[in-house]
Amino acid sequence: MKILNDLSVFRWENLPKPDYYQGVESYHIRSRRSFRMRSVNVGSGGDDMIGTESFCEVQWLKGARYRRRNAPCLSVEYILKGEVFARQEDRGYLLEAGDFFLMQPRLESELLATPSGCHKISLTFVG
Numbered sequence: 001m002k003i004l005n006d007l008s009v010f011r012w013e014n015l016p017k018p019d020y021y022q023g024v025e026s027y028h029i030r031s032r033r034s035f036r037m038r039s040v041n042v043g044s045g046g047d048d049m050i051g052t053e054s055f056c057e058v059q060w061l062k063g064a065r066y067r068r069r070n071a072p073c074l075s076v077e078y079i080l081k082g083e084v085f086a087r088q089e090d091r092g093y094l095l096e097a098g099d100f101f102l103m104q105p106r107l108e109s110e111l112l113a114t115p116s117g118c119h120k121i122s123l124t125f126v127g
Contacts, residue, residue: 004092033059075103082118
């Protein structure tokens with residue numbers, strides 16, 4: 001993981017129409033070779049401190065992008081191949097194969113595919 005001193009790569013020319021779900025505001029630009037998602041729902045009962053919500057594996061192509069605001073969940077991003085730019089609030093990073101990134105609850109977070117794209121796994125936790 002490399003720290004980015006310049007966050008200009010995260011500028012949006014035009015924001016797409018946001019999606020809203022349970023108070024979460026998100027923006028997507030979908031450009032992908034493959035995508036699979038599984039709902040896990042393990043340990044998300046009333047007595048559990050933490051539970052898994054979903055598992056997602058995606059191969060992003062150039063131009064793929066995701067931004068979220070006010071998400072109540074923690075997402076763990078693992079880069080299998082390629083690179084992706086990541087931002088949380090006012091800190092930016094270049095993630096490479098083998099890197100993990102925590103998209104923390106309630107913070108504005110963003111992922112942006114590099115020109116080479118990336119293959120990544122996301123695990124979402126609630127609690």
